[in-house]
Amino acid sequence: MSANAPTADLFRSERMRRRRIVNRLVEGAATVAALLAVALLVIVVSSVVRQGWSAINVDFFTKTPAIYTGFGPRPASGISSAIIGTLIIIGIALVMALPVGVLTAIYLNELAPRKLASVLTLAFDVLNGIPAIVLGIFVFIFVVVGHGQAAWKASFALAILMVPMIARSTQEVLAVVPASMREASLALGAAKWRTTLSVVLPQAVGGIVTGATLATARAAGETAPLLFTSALYSDSVSYDPRQPIASIPMFIFTSAEQADPVLHQQAWGAAAVLIGIILIASLIARWFADRSVRRLKGER
Amino acid sequence: MSVAQEPAAGPAAIQRRGRFRPGDAILYVVTCAAALTGVVLLGLITHEVLTQAWPAMQKFGLGFLTTQAWGDKGNTLFGAKSFIFGTVVTSFGALLLATPISLAIALFLSELAPRWIRSVVAPLVELLAAIPSVVLGLWGILVLGPFITGTLGPAIHGTLGWVPIFSTKPTVGSNMFAAILILTIMIIPIVSSICRELFVSVPAELKDGALALGATRWEVVRGVVFPYARAGIAAALILGLGRALGEAIAVTQVIGNRVAINKSLFDPGDTLASRIAGQYQGADTALQVASLVYLAVILLVFSLIANLAAQLIVRRVAGRHQV
Amino acid sequence: MTEVNYPVDIDVKDPAERAGLPSAIDPSLLAAKPPAETLARDRVFSIENLTAFYGNAPAIRDVTFEIYQRMVTAIIGPSGCGKSTFIRCLNRMNDVIPNFKTEGRILYHDIDLQARNIDPVGVRRRIGMVFQRPNPFPKSIYENIAYGPRILGLKDDLDSRVEKALRRAALWDEVKDRLKRSAWSLSGGQQQRLCIARCLAIEPDVILMDEPASALDPIATTRIEDLMHELKRDYTIVVVTHNMQQAARVADMTAFFNISRGAEGERSGVLVEYDDTKTIFTQPKDSRTEDYVTGRFG
Numbered sequence: 001m002s003a004n005a006p007t008a009d010l011f012r013s014e015r016m017r018r019r020r021i022v023n024r025l026v027e028g029a030a031t032v033a034a035l036l037a038v039a040l041l042v043i044v045v046s047s048v049v050r051q052g053w054s055a056i057n058v059d060f061f062t063k064t065p066a067i068y069t070g071f072g073p074r075p076a077s078g079i080s081s082a083i084i085g086t087l088i089i090i091g092i093a094l095v096m097a098l099p100v101g102v103l104t105a106i107y108l109n110e111l112a113p114r115k116l117a118s119v120l121t122l123a124f125d126v127l128n129g130i131p132a133i134v135l136g137i138f139v140f141i142f143v144v145v146g147h148g149q150a151a152w153k154a155s156f157a158l159a160i161l162m163v164p165m166i167a168r169s170t171q172e173v174l175a176v177v178p179a180s181m182r183e184a185s186l187a188l189g190a191a192k193w194r195t196t197l198s199v200v201l202p203q204a205v206g207g208i209v210t211g212a213t214l215a216t217a218r219a220a221g222e223t224a225p226l227l228f229t230s231a232l233y234s235d236s237v238s239y240d241p242r243q244p245i246a247s248i249p250m251f252i253f254t255s256a257e258q259a260d261p262v263l264h265q266q267a268w269g270a271a272a273v274l275i276g277i278i279l280i281a282s283l284i285a286r287w288f289a290d291r292s293v294r295r296l297k298g299e300r
Numbered sequence: 301m302s303v304a305q306e307p308a309a310g311p312a313a314i315q316r317r318g319r320f321r322p323g324d325a326i327l328y329v330v331t332c333a334a335a336l337t338g339v340v341l342l343g344l345i346t347h348e349v350l351t352q353a354w355p356a357m358q359k360f361g362l363g364f365l366t367t368q369a370w371g372d373k374g375n376t377l378f379g380a381k382s383f384i385f386g387t388v389v390t391s392f393g394a395l396l397l398a399t400p401i402s403l404a405i406a407l408f409l410s411e412l413a414p415r416w417i418r419s420v421v422a423p424l425v426e427l428l429a430a431i432p433s434v435v436l437g438l439w440g441i442l443v444l445g446p447f448i449t450g451t452l453g454p455a456i457h458g459t460l461g462w463v464p465i466f467s468t469k470p471t472v473g474s475n476m477f478a479a480i481l482i483l484t485i486m487i488i489p490i491v492s493s494i495c496r497e498l499f500v501s502v503p504a505e506l507k508d509g510a511l512a513l514g515a516t517r518w519e520v521v522r523g524v525v526f527p528y529a530r531a532g533i534a535a536a537l538i539l540g541l542g543r544a545l546g547e548a549i550a551v552t553q554v555i556g557n558r559v560a561i562n563k564s565l566f567d568p569g570d571t572l573a574s575r576i577a578g579q580y581q582g583a584d585t586a587l588q589v590a591s592l593v594y595l596a597v598i599l600l601v602f603s604l605i606a607n608l609a610a611q612l613i614v615r616r617v618a619g620r621h622q623v
Numbered sequence: 624m625t626e627v628n629y630p631v632d633i634d635v636k637d638p639a640e641r642a643g644l645p646s647a648i649d650p651s652l653l654a655a656k657p658p659a660e661t662l663a664r665d666r667v668f669s670i671e672n673l674t675a676f677y678g679n680a681p682a683i684r685d686v687t688f689e690i691y692q693r694m695v696t697a698i699i700g701p702s703g704c705g706k707s708t709f710i711r712c713l714n715r716m717n718d719v720i721p722n723f724k725t726e727g728r729i730l731y732h733d734i735d736l737q738a739r740n741i742d743p744v745g746v747r748r749r750i751g752m753v754f755q756r757p758n759p760f761p762k763s764i765y766e767n768i769a770y771g772p773r774i775l776g777l778k779d780d781l782d783s784r785v786e787k788a789l790r791r792a793a794l795w796d797e798v799k800d801r802l803k804r805s806a807w808s809l810s811g812g813q814q815q816r817l818c819i820a821r822c823l824a825i826e827p828d829v830i831l832m833d834e835p836a837s838a839l840d841p842i843a844t845t846r847i848e849d850l851m852h853e854l855k856r857d858y859t860i861v862v863v864t865h866n867m868q869q870a871a872r873v874a875d876m877t878a879f880f881n882i883s884r885g886a887e888g889e890r891s892g893v894l895v896e897y898d899d900t901k902t903i904f905t906q907p908k909d910s911r912t913e914d915y916v917t918g919r920f921g
Contacts, residue, residue: 026518104338191324514746
């Protein structure tokens with residue numbers, strides 16, 4: 001039934017105007033929110049860069065923390081021991097976590113019966129959600145009590161953190177490999193294990209690298225597990241994985257608590273280095289992800 | 301291809317195929333063992349943590365949850381009440397702030413922004429998630445704290461001081477308010493990225509149907525997009541909450557580490573995770589350590605509940621939408 | 624610009640249909656239609672030299688014709704000839720597509736629909752649309768129908784509005800006892816009638832239908848077509864269809880679009896012929912129309 005004036009609504013009316021205003025307000029609020037998030041990022045990162053810039057020089061990367069006798073101002077030096085320590089710790093963690101993560105993904109995606117796979121996947125998802133501090137306490141109870149701290153124990157804690165992430169991203173990329181490829185290999189008479197290792201896995205390498213890089217980036221910034229496993233409170237330098245060693249996150253954590261402005265500045269510098277490492281790792285991961293996506297699409 | 305040229309294709313080869321291949325067995329066992337580590341670790345963690353907390357659990361029982369004390373009575377009385385309070389207040393406070401902001405960001409990135417803005421803003425929001433908590437804590441101590449005591453706190457207290465939660469003036473930069481703000485910054489990227497994917501996955505024909513009825517963009521979102529994505533949004537919020545519950549490092553740097561239950565957000569306090577992180581170094585007696593682990597048990601329970609709830613919602617929604 | 628006539632593939636669904644085309648259009652159907660001259664001819668739309676672009680490529684070019692009130696006007700033509708693009712211009716649904724622009728005018732009751740002071744939201748209130756695949760909201764049946772009136776602030780007497788709309792769409796009897804159930808629990812044909820009811824609930828002037836029955840089985844299709852017959856007493860209906868029998872069955876006027884190739888080979892849709900349905904199917908003036916309706920290309 002046509003209204004008497006079907007064209008009346010076409011022009012702005014009062015109720016129409018109210019709805020338009022509400023719409024505009026919501027659109028404006030959404031834009032403001034997004035800008036807020038970006039602004040926060042800019043503020044934090046610029047604080048880090050601005051404050052940390054003055055601390056960063058060649059010495060920062062090459063010298064170890066100076067021995068401080070407590071008299072006079074603290075001499076500024078470097079965090080090379082912390083940088084190397086972090087690399088050692090997450091290197092060992094990666095060696096622990098990568099095989100377990102990849103093998104887990106292979107099992108869950110290729111070999112496991114469906115019901116078992118979903119239960120085990122749930123277990124890993126829950127493991128993923130356990131706070132890092134609880135993981136730290138666990139590792140502390142499990143291997144540190146009575147035996148002392150050690151860098152490899154820190155790596156163990158971080159590896160627990162990393163395995164679910166690596167497993168999930170490997171699973172995702174394994175799932176994208178077309179079934180026809182597996183079937184073709186099996187039809188040629190290749191055994192399942194050979195199919196998996198020689199045909200399926202190579203396709204997934206890009207995704208595995210992406211997942212491993214992202215997991216490493218995340219682990220590099222974690223402090224809580226380090227508190228219990230590799231907390232070095234003196235300025236001594238050690239690179240022995242069986243001992244606690246310095247690390248960038250612990251350096252920032254302990255320096256931030258002190259009232260010494262020199263230490264604060266060094267903390268900012270260390271934060272800048274840490275963010276730099278994470279940023280580079282994320283970019284590498286993204287580049288690999290794009291590349292493997294392009295590869296898979298091209299080969300189809 | 302004659303059979304003579306390919307002896308392997310004869311009956312002998314086919315017979316071999318029926319037999320068990322050791323390579324397959326090895327692969328199965330090795331990968332299965334790897335996959336079981338998840339369950340094993342979960343069990344180990346629960347067991348170890350409960351065992352270590354047992355002395356404290358035995359001594360204090362459930363009264364631990366209602367006792368506000370830490371090291372009182374000659375280092376013999378411990379209680380979690382103020383930390384549970386702090387955890388709940390900071391986590392839910394952060395969730396309260398983060399929810400509208402995250403939803404708005406997700407809407408912006410999925411509905412409003414032109415493509416080029418989207419490709420710039422989206423990675424930046426994700427980058428916010430990549431900032432390590434210790435760095436956020438550092439920023440919280442050295443930048444946010446002074447800002448709260450110097451500018452923001454007095455402004456809020458001046459205008460809203462009659463509201464109980466703002467009833468004191470922040471004197472030290474370390475207080476619950478700072479913790480809430482830091483946690484909000486941490487939650488936003490998680491919730492907004494999940495919600496953004498949800499909104500993008502709403503079928504275009506549903507949105508077209510609403511548009512064709514003469515709805516404005518907001519009315520389409522409110523009437524179609526939100527209801528469609530409602531379960532996923534809930535899961536995202538719970539995941540964000542779980543993140544806030546478990547955050548130890550950044551919180552312990554900015555919250556003030558006080559065993560106190562205060563009305564005002566501008567007063568210091570403490571959370572479960574933060575107390576564990578802060579007190580661990582100074583734990584001397586066995587009882588103190590056991591009490592700390594008892595705190596970890598409570599925290600574990602909280603985060604397991606949140607995590608399982610989110611996972612169940614996600615799995616139920618995934619099943620439904622496949623129809 | 625030379626127009627090259629290509630036999631372009633129509634995706635006619637039923638090969639049997641296609642084989643028996645000339646005789647499949649029942650002459651008695653067409654005889655039942657009064658000649659269009661005797662029908663009241665109030666103009667609803669006047670389309671003048673409409674050209675629509677996705678980016679730089681024109682999807683339809685130079686379309687000019689008129690659509691009349693309280694009639695069913697069918698838009699037919701091979702796939703890719705811009706029928707959907709055209710109909711979506713009429714209620715400004717193409718606005719949501721980035722890089723879409725138009726040249727030419729669309730006059731609705733003598734008002735330029737694309738003028739700056741015209742709000743697309745208001746346009747869509749009066750010119751409703753039913754889509755190819757039923758798209759009920761994830762809500763109950765009642766809430767689906769009530770969505771439109773609620774937005775418009777017509778909150779009083781919602782129950783009777785919902786009932787009226789469902790009755791008009793010939794769906795009331797089937798759902799009156801389960802209004803609170805999810806709309807997704809209905810069959811495909813019922814869902815499409817629900818979408819029509821949803822459209823009717825806000826009392827539009829025109830109803831646009833973009834291949835409304837193509838996703839439905841024959842029985843459901845028949846019900847939709849019966850509905851169109853009834854609805855045209857009160858509403859102006861424009862329906863896009865790839866099914867010529869359907870056009871012959873329901874439409875008073877028919878517009879035939881075809882694909883034409885430009886000088887550089889770009890394809891765009893053009894209006895070839897527009898006339899009352901009987902003429903289009905029995906005495907088309909253009910040879911391309913004749914080729915299409917007799918199935919010579921298809």
